[in-house]
Amino acid sequence: MPATARLAADIGGTFTDLALERDDGQGGQDRWTAKVLTTPAAPEKGVLEGIRAVLAKAGLSPADVAIFIHGTTLATNAVIERKGAKTALLTTEGFRDVLALGNESRYDQYDLNITLPQPLVPRRLRLPVPERLDNEGKVLLPLDEAAVRDAVAFMRAEGVQSLAIGFLHAFVNPAHEHRAAEIVREMWPDLPVSLSSEVSPEMREWERFSTTAANAYVQPLMASYLHRLRDGLAAAGFSCPFFMMLSGGGLTTVETAARFPIRLVESGPAGGAIFSAHVARQKGWERVLSFDMGGTTAKVCLIDDFTPQTARTFEVARIGRFKKGSGLPLRIPVIEMVEIGAGGGSIASVDALGRIQVGPESAGADPGPACYGRGGTKPAVTDANLLLGRYDAASFAGGSMSLRPDASATAMKATLGSLGLEPPMAALGVVEVVDENMANAARVHAIESGKGYDGRAVIAFGGGGPVHGYRVAEKIGVTRLLVPSGAGVGSAIGFLRAPVGYEVVRSLYQRFRTFDRDAVNALLAEMSTEARRTVEKGSFGAPLAERRIAYMRYVGQGHEIAVELPVRTLEAADVDAVRAAYDTAYAGFYDRPVPGSDVEILSFAVTVATETAAAEPVAEVSPAPPPQPIRHQPVRDTARGEVLDWPVYDRDAMSPGAAIPGPAIVAEAETSTLVGPGWTCRMDGLGYLELTRGVAA
Structure with a gap:
């Protein structure tokens, strides 16, 4: 029987996430997921351990896997940590x-x-x-x-x-x-x-x-790691193709990734954005905010028309939070997002002015938050959530870990006790601060993009996204939130949705008054050939789509605007049309064009990728009875500070069409979805949890 399963692994700062999918033979898919602690000293060990765990869950062997896709933040961390x-x-x-x-x-x-x-x-x-x-x-x-x-x-x-x-x-x-x-x-x-x-x-x-x-x-670090992982996969019996996720949202071969590892700096977060774009396409939601909160960082990304925002430049290792120009510039294709040190492992402290600060320092996977019992002594966001009653100590991470509330309380008192707060109230302050940090990052991202949140929905995933999602949504004024199935390992699932693709960029200075069509056409043809040659190594004959972009500006200006070019040999009429398209694009940004000014082109980009399959529409479902709570647990609401008994539901026990009122918790193996007071949670026809504020169940 031919191999049909698809496997993905995402290394984060705290957890390594695995997702395994296989067609069920009836037009749907079976999916198995796993979450294991990252092994910073030898990251491939965590990946291989997670692979063994997820294959065991599925009852499959390496021979059943047709493709393996991987993303990692190792390159980013190496630059940040020098x-x-x-x-x-x-x-x-x-x-x-x-x-x-x-x-x-x-x-x-x-x-x-x-x-x-x-x-x-x-x-x-x-x-x-x-x-x-x-x-x-x-x-x-x-x-x-x-x-x-x-x-x-x-x-x-x-x-x-x-x-x-x-x-x-x-x-x-x-x-x-x-x-x-x-x-x-x-x-x-x-x-x-x-x-x-x-x-x-x-x-x-x-x-x-x-x-x-x-x-x-x-390059030496990443090439060594990729070769060790490839050898480990071969030793485990894998013979399938091995691809890496790129920061721009496409997949490439291990050989290309080892040669240009800087293109992997945002590979994990890029998978999350691809995941959100796929979910938005399924739901028919044209305007969403992707909210991915993991163990070390939180990432927010605006998605319009089912496509994440992209950029040509990226900064890594910023000294000033949210401050452009405070990091090292990288000129690579990247999905544009804001990433801040706000994850489950982000450490809380008190600054010189007596204020609670959270992050960007993280407890990571080793030793991890204090509640992990692995030697951590500083309170982290996970400790705060545990003290607020949001987590069940015995069933964290699907029961693979047992948390220690006493260690969380001790760490919280030792670090934040100077504020005169008992551990539960200090924990409330920690969670409010980290939620405000994430909401502020989302506000800044929207402002810098010239966009807003009216009519927008939030798609929350990652281990912490569904836990903090409703409160972040309240802070930015959004009333609709979605938690897809597999949310705890959303980036890994996103890898399975990504096209095999590659972008080639070249500079060739041109002015429209002296436009050299022959030179431009020759360059674009050469770039197309290079991109197709790279993609065809892993496309397996799939249909390819090509996109061509010119980065243009009025002569004398300092920044360019991207204008799409036709994917063919440019004729004289095409040149005139592209020049007119630039004026239209410029007016969209700055209200009016600049008449009489010539336009210069600084660089060209050609992207070739496998075509994205259309998403099936969501089937409408009839109302279904809500499930019975599996338990109740006291939870302190961060907005009001009140402690109430919140019912806890098993997500696997919910049927499509079932709705439950907040406050409540919907628990699953890799995460928990908090349904705040005034919110309603309903499971849709895809098995996704749709939370709506101000609508009764």
């Missing part, structure tokens, strides 16, 4: 300080003691060599090959583990970068090398050099 390889940068003479100077902007112009993000490569290892190209790629100064050889000898003596090469204008002509790489490989074949002309072939030196340095910084 635990990557010792990296050097080979760059054009006179430009060694580009990484430190950046664009000379200040993310807080009134802070006299501002702290700027430090480059991943120290100045001592930023090595200049004589060479120079002009802005059209013509050689002004040939590459000094002797200087390159001297730099390699210096790097060997310094114990460098990875190399980034970034030359001026290499995005137009990569010849000098390629020759320098050849020399390095002749002298030092085992040294990992990242070229800016391959990692981020776009203009703007700071972003290009920063992205290339970050790729080199995490």
Whole structure:
């Protein structure tokens, strides 16, 4: 019998989530999930342990698995924690300080003691060599090959583990970068090398050099991990294809991921956004907020017309919360979202002004929150939820863990006792603070995107999303919330919904008054071929869809707007139509176009991906009787501070059409859904929990 099951694994800071699906032969799917603690010292061990657990649940073997998809935050964490390889940068003479100077902007112009993000490569290892190209790629100064050889000898003596090469204008002509790489490989074949002309072939030196340095910084770590995991899967009997989730929402091969690991920085959160987009498509909801709260971070993402927002730039390791420009810039395709240190493991403390602070520091998986009984002594959000009665100590994580309320109370009193609050009231303060932090992140994200929350719904998932979802929704003024099935491992399920895809970006400066159609068409054809070649390695003959984008601006402006191009050889009429489309797009942002001004194109992007299958519409279901509570437990409501007995229902016992009034808890293996006072929870025809505020059951 051919293998038909699909397996996905998502490594988070606290838990590693597994999802396994197989067609049931009747047009539906069987699904099994598992959640195990992440093993930070050797992440592949947690993945393999989770795989064994989920296969045992399903009664399947490795031979039954047709595809394995993986996402991880390891690359992000390595940059944030500065635990990557010792990296050097080979760059054009006179430009060694580009990484430190950046664009000379200040993310807080009134802070006299501002702290700027430090480059991943120290100045001592930023090595200049004589060479120079002009802005059209013509050689002004040939590459000094002797200087390159001297730099390699210096790097060997310094114990460098990875190399980034970034030359001026290499995005137009990569010849000098390629020759320098050849020399390095002749002298030092085992040294990992990242070229800016391959990692981020776009203009703007700071972003290009920063992205290339970050790729080199995490490449040895990620390549080693991916190869260990691949070997572990093979030893366990897996022979199926192995794909990685990209930050932009597509899948790629392990070989491509190991070469460009910087494209994995948001792979886990990207899976969550894909999951939300799929659920929104099923429900026919065109405007939603994806709310993914895990053990270490919370992620919010706006989704319109069933498509997550995307961006060309991303910042990692921000020094200032919510402050653009306070992190290291990465120029990669990414699903745009706000990510903050607000998860179940986020640690609570008291600041110098006597205020409760939560995060961004996390207890992680080792030792974890105090209630895990693994050596943690600082109170975390999970400890606060436990003290508020939101969790049952004996059945946490499907009964795989037994929590210790006494340890939570001790940690809460030791850390927050100076405020004069008993542990339960301190816990209420912790939860209110973390809920407000997440709601504020959602507000900021909407404002920066020029959007609002009127008529929008929240899709909550992750281990903590359904627990905190209703309160965050109240704070941002949303009255409808959805908790899909499998919410506790939503990102892993999202991996199974993602297309196999890849984006290629190239810079080619053009003005419409002197537009060179032949050059543009040749470039787009080359980019399309490269993207298709990458995707076809894992598409297995599936239909492919292509999208072409030009990033354009009025001459003299500082930022571009994306305009879609037709997927064909451009004719003269197409050029006029694209120019008109830019004016329309510009007016959409700024109310009116700029008449008489020429438009310049800075870069082009081509994305090729397998086509997304249409979602089946949700069947209407008749009202069904509500299930009986499996128990009652005292819960302190965070909005009013009252302690009441909340009924607890088993989600598996609810039938489509059944509705229950809040306050209540709907429990399942990987998470619990809190239905606050004034809310009603109804199970729809897909088995999803739809919460509505102000509607009686």
